[in-house]
Amino acid sequence: MTTISETSAAGAGITPGAAGGGLPRVPRSAKAEALIEQADAHTAHNYHPLPVVVAEADGAWVTDVDGNRYLDMLAGYSALNFGHRNPVLLAAAREQLSRVTLTSRAFHHDQFGPFVAELSELCGKDAALPMNSGAEAVETALKTARKWGYQVKGVPEDRAQIITCEGNFHGRTLSIVSFSTDPDARTDFGPFTPGFVSVPYGDASAIEAAITDDTVAVLLEPIQGEAGVLVPPDGYLAAVREVCTRRGILMMADEIQSGLGRTGYTFACDHEGVVPDLYILGKALGGGILPVSAVVADRDVLGVFKPGEHGSTFGGNPLACAVGRAVVGLLATGEYQARARTLGAHLHAALATLPEKMVREVRGRGLWAGVDIDPAFGTGREISERLMARGVLAKDTHGSTIRMAPPLVVTAEELDWAVEQLHSAVG
Ligand SMILES: *Cc1c(COP(=O)(O)O)cnc(C)c1O
Numbered sequence: 001m002t003t004i005s006e007t008s009a010a011g012a013g014i015t016p017g018a019a020g021g022g023l024p025r026v027p028r029s030a031k032a033e034a035l036i037e038q039a040d041a042h043t044a045h046n047y048h049p050l051p052v053v054v055a056e057a058d059g060a061w062v063t064d065v066d067g068n069r070y071l072d073m074l075a076g077y078s079a080l081n082f083g084h085r086n087p088v089l090l091a092a093a094r095e096q097l098s099r100v101t102l103t104s105r106a107f108h109h110d111q112f113g114p115f116v117a118e119l120s121e122l123c124g125k126d127a128a129l130p131m132n133s134g135a136e137a138v139e140t141a142l143k144t145a146r147k148w149g150y151q152v153k154g155v156p157e158d159r160a161q162i163i164t165c166e167g168n169f170h171g172r173t174l175s176i177v178s179f180s181t182d183p184d185a186r187t188d189f190g191p192f193t194p195g196f197v198s199v200p201y202g203d204a205s206a207i208e209a210a211i212t213d214d215t216v217a218v219l220l221e222p223i224q225g226e227a228g229v230l231v232p233p234d235g236y237l238a239a240v241r242e243v244c245t246r247r248g249i250l251m252m253a254d255e256i257q258s259g260l261g262r263t264g265y266t267f268a269c270d271h272e273g274v275v276p277d278l279y280i281l282g283k284a285l286g287g288g289i290l291p292v293s294a295v296v297a298d299r300d301v302l303g304v305f306k307p308g309e310h311g312s313t314f315g316g317n318p319l320a321c322a323v324g325r326a327v328v329g330l331l332a333t334g335e336y337q338a339r340a341r342t343l344g345a346h347l348h349a350a351l352a353t354l355p356e357k358m359v360r361e362v363r364g365r366g367l368w369a370g371v372d373i374d375p376a377f378g379t380g381r382e383i384s385e386r387l388m389a390r391g392v393l394a395k396d397t398h399g400s401t402i403r404m405a406p407p408l409v410v411t412a413e414e415l416d417w418a419v420e421q422l423h424s425a426v427g
Contacts (some may be wrong), residue, residue, distance in 0.1 A: 022199060025389060026066045027412065035065065048381075050388050050395070057084035060410040062393065065271075067296040071418055073387075073394040075407045077225070077370060078257045078368075081284035082330055083409035089287035089326050096322035104313055112319035118328045119296060122266065123279050130292065130316035130324070134282030135171025137293035140310065141219065141280050142175060142250050145197075147304040149216030150326065159214040165201040169226035170254055202232040204239035210248070218243075218252035221379040222268035225257040228401040229363050229370030235270040244277070250301065256282040256293070261408055264341030264366035266331055271365065277301055287327045292320045336408045340366040346412050350419040358426045360400075369404040370397070377426045386425035392418050 008283035023259035032053045039049075052070065056063040060083060062072050075081065082089060096111065103109045116128040127411070129144075131137045143161055149155040151330050164170075164179040177185045178192035185190070199206040201332040207218055222237055237253075244251040260281065269276055278301065282293035295302065330336055344366035351362045351369055360372040373383055380396025387394050387402075402422065404417070 003140065005077045019187060025068050032065050037166045041276065045276075050384060052388055052393065059083045059085075060407045060414060063263050068391070069292075069387065070391050070393045071406070071410070071414055071416055072407045073404045075187055075405050076288060077283060078260075078262050078405050080288040080407050081261050081285040082287055082327065082336065082398050084288060086287060086329040086330075088259070088330060089289060089323055092322050092326035093287075093289050096319050098121045099318070101319045102314070102317045104361045107219070109318045109321075111318045112316055112323065113286065115316070115321035115325050115328075115423065116334075118325055119281075119294060121287075122328050122331060124275060125279070125296045127302045128294045129302055129305070129310075130294045130320065131312050132291040132293055132314050132320070133171070134280075134293050135173045135176055136312065136315070137282050137295050138170045138176055138219075138254060138255070138279045139173055139279050140295045141217075141254075143310060144278065144297070144301060144304060145219075145250050146216035147250060147309075148301055149214075151304050152219060152300070152319070153216060155214050155216060155289040157251050158196055160216045160299050160355065161212065161214045162216060163207055163210050163218045164196050164198050165220050165224070166198055167224055167227040167230065168219075168221060169224070170221075201227075201230065202236055203392055204236055204243055207240060208243045211243070211247050211249065215247070215249050217252050219252045219254060221258060221364060222274075223258045223368070225403075226397060226400045227367075228235050229371070229403060231365055232364050235272070237269055237274040241272075241274045241276070249306070250278060251276040252278040252280060254280045256280055258368075260284040260406065261331060261336040262366055262368050264344050265337050268365065284325055285327055286320065291321055292327075331353060340408050343408070343410065343412060343415060346413045351418055351422075352405075353422055354419070355427070358372055358423075364404075367408055371402045371404065371422070372427055373400045373402060376402045380385075383422075386419055390421040390425055392421045392425075395424075409425045 035053045036051055040136045054062045057067045060072055062070050119128040120126055125352045129140060131140055146160045149160040170176045175193040177189055179196035179198060180186050181198060197210050199210050201224060241251055251268050255267050265271060277297055281297040286292035345367060347367060351371060358374055358377055360374055363370045380400045380402055383402055384394055384396050394402050394404055
C-alpha cells in the first residue's frame with residue numbers, strides 16, 4: 001500500500017525554509033505572457049487568475065511553464081485534498097480508462113453499485129445519487145427537499161420553502177444564485193427562483209424563527225469557505241440539527257469544500273457529532289481528476305425520485321465511480337483526516353506567530369485557514385501576487401482574507417515555509 005509520505009511531493013527540489021528570500025524565480029517568459037494573453041482574448045473574464053501558467057503538478061507542488069515551482073496552498077478550492085496526481089487515484093483512473101469510461105445511466109455498469117454502496121457507508125447513510133459538479137449536487141439536494149416536502153411532509157403544491165444562510169456559497173446556477181447574498185453573484189442575473197428565505201449564519205434561533213408550515217429544509221455550509229472560512233459558534237450545528245428534527249424539516253449540509261478530510265474529520269459536521277439528513281459532496285470526491293459530486297441520504301429521502309424525474313448523462317459514469325471509489329478508499333483508512341488534524345494544528349500554531357499588527361484574525365479548522373491581513377499591508381490580491389513571487393500559490397477572498405487550504409499531503413516543513421513566505425509577503 002502506498003503511504004501518504006510516498007504520495008507527497010518528496011524531493012520537491014527546494015529547501016523549505018530557505019531563509020527569507022523565497023525561491024529563485026525565472027521571470028515570466030514570453031511564452032507564458034502569450035498564453036495569458038491568449039486566454040484573455042478568448043474566454044469570458046469571469047475569473048481574475050494570478051499570472052502563473054501551470055504546466056505540471058505533483059503532490060502539493062505545481063510547476064509553471066518556465067520551470068518555477070510553487071507550493072499549492074489552494075488545492076483547487078479543496079478539490080485536490082489528496083494531492084495532485086495522487087498515485088492511488090491515478091492508478092484507479094488508468095485501470096478504468098482501459099476498460100469502460102461511459103455508459104450513461106441507461107445501463108448498469110460494474111462500478112456504479114460498489115461506488116454508491118461504499119460512499120453511502122462512509123457517510124453512514126443508505127443511498128447516494130452521483131452527479132458531476134458541486135452546483136449540480138446542490139440542485140439535486142434542493143429538488144430532493146422540495147419533492148420530499150410535497151410527498152412526505154404534505155406541503156401544499158408550489159409552496160415549499162428552503163432556509164439558507166447569509167454569506168453562503170453553494171455554486172453558480174440560477175437557482176443557487178437566487179439565494180446568494182453576494183451582489184457579484186446576483187447582479188443582472190434575475191429574475192430569480194422563488195422559495196428561499198435567508199437568515200444570518202451561525203444563529204440557530206434565526207432558523208427556528210424562519211420556519212413555517214411550508215418549510216422543507218435548511219441548507220448550510222458547516223464552515224463557510226468562500227465567505228472567508230467562517231467557523232460558526234460552537235454548538236451551532238448541533239442546535240440546527242435539534243431544530244430540524246423537532247420541526248420535521250431536512251438538514252442539508254453542503255460539505256463540498258469542508259468535507260472529505262479537510263477539517264481533520266471526514267465531515268466538518270463530525271466536529272459536533274452532527275449527522276445531517278443530506279450530505280452534499282463534490283470537489284475532492286473526484287480526486288482532483290474529474291468532476292464527481294453526490295447527494296448522500298437515507299432511502300426515505302432519496303427514495304422520492306422516480307425514473308425520469310432527475311438525472312445526468314455523466315453522473316455516476318464508470319470513470320467517475322472508479323475514481324470516487326478510490327477516494328472513499330483513501331478516506332476509509334482515516335489517514336488523511338488524522339493528517340489534517342495534526343498538520344492543521346501545526347498550521348494554526350505557525351499562523352499564530354505572525355505579528356499581531358499584520359493579522360487581524362485567523363479562522364479555520366484542520367488544514368483550512370482564512371487569514372485576515374490588515375489592509376494597511378495590501379489587498380488580498382496584492383498579497384497573493386507577492387506570495388506567488390515567493391513560490392506560494394494562495395488566493396484571496398473578500399478583500400483582505402488569504403485562504404490557506406493545501407493538499408492534505410503537504411508536510412509540516414512545507415507549512416512552516418509557506419507561513420514564512422506569508423510573513424515576508426505581508427511585511
Ligand atoms: C465549490 C463549491 C460549490 C460548487 O461546486 P462547483 O463544482 O464549482 O459547482 C458548492 N458549495 C460549496 C460549499 C463549494 O465550496
